[in-house]
Amino acid sequence: MHRNDLCWCGSGLKYKRCHLEFDEKIDGMKLDFKRGQVRPPHEIIKTEKDIAGIIESGKINNAALDLIAENIKEGMDTLTLNDIADKFIVDNGGIPACLNYAGYPKSICISINNVVCHGIPSEKTILKSGDIVNVDITTILNGYFADASRMFMIGDVSDEAKKLVEVTRQCMELGINAAKPWHFLGDIGAVIEKNAHANHYSVVTALGGHGVGKKFHEEPFVNHIGEKNTGMLLVPGMVFTVEPMINAGDFDVYTDEDDGWTVYTKDGSLSAQWEKTILITETGTKVLAE
16 A cells, blocks of 8 residues: 555545554564464454444443343343343434344343353243343444443352352453553463463353454454464454353353254353453553443
8 A cells, every 4th residue: 555545444544644654563573373473454443433433332332231230130031121221222322233133032132140141031031049140232323333241140149159250250351451452362362261260160162252343243253262472463443352251160062952042051050251342552452341
């Protein structure tokens, strides 16, 4: 690309005033392809306009999760929670991204105990004391996506379950702290895997985090196990989720054959998940949805 061409990012600025220095820095790095070190594709690098759009979508998403936190309780059916979130998102100008995505029938995902992810809300599913519950919400606002999930503990929860929820939150935060500009994607999985295994838990590998922003799922795939200094180079402007799924037992999972969505631990053990959408900045990370 010529210095005076319009930049590839779509900012409308000339290349020399926008991403020329950025590209030159990447080109000057000696990537080790044997370790899977690759440069990120241009199309996943977000502009200031994109980031502002994701932040606004994230505000609605965060508020929807706050509303769930205010309402979730023992004896409530999960369809009621779905409807609360759906109405809030729509009333604030957003679109629930999950609804009708690849045939998914509801607006949010609610996963309880041994459900790893993609639990479908239902009036027949009643929250009980002792349950640990993941609520996963993705919002679209003006074409921009924001994605996050939180864990909730219902009533009298066992010490075992409380520890799993807390360690999983720690895993997510450690992963986010490891996501540094000009370092590598494998750094995230490495710290998550280490912390989970130190607590005698396993990390789900069949599913992971993902790029997000202009689409629901973009590059890169964020594996929650890994080795430091491997994988895609992390650069300013990348937006993706860190969402470790941590099991109390084995890491193997399976998908319900009847509904095609609900993912369970294969051994029936408890599972927990936390998720945030983050931006790689010049100096570290910024959380856009939580």
